[in-house]
Amino acid sequence: MQRPGTNPDHVEMTDILCDFCHRAWSEDQPFIEGHRGACICGRCLTVAYSEIETNQSGVRPEADPDAGGCRMCLEHRDEPHWQSPVDPEAFICRRCTKQSAGVLHKSPDYAWTKPTAG
Secondary structure, three states: OEOOOOOOOOOOHHHEEOOOOOOEOEOOEOEEEOHHHOEEEHHHHHHHHHHHHHOOOOEOOOOOHHHOOEOOOOOOOOOOEEEOOOOOOOEEEHHHHHHHHHHHHHOOOOOOOOOOOO
């Protein structure tokens, strides 16, 4: 998501916000982009991955097509999702959580690792 009032001809790094916690993108905070500019930061991805994969929990959003579904892929899936604690309409599905975690885990630009059971 973009900060309200962002100049589309001059988008700064701090104009990009996590769809799940609304923190701004920064040099030390990895972000993964989904469809239509949706983003999840490394902090939220850590929590989402831990809840869905490590703890085997999560929620299932309503199947109502107007309700949204996954913020990252824009699809409705019958699988666990992580719901943002800041935006109750922002969900990320298990598939997008796993894909995003795989990308960040392999990135040489960040020291992000997949959470493990501890």
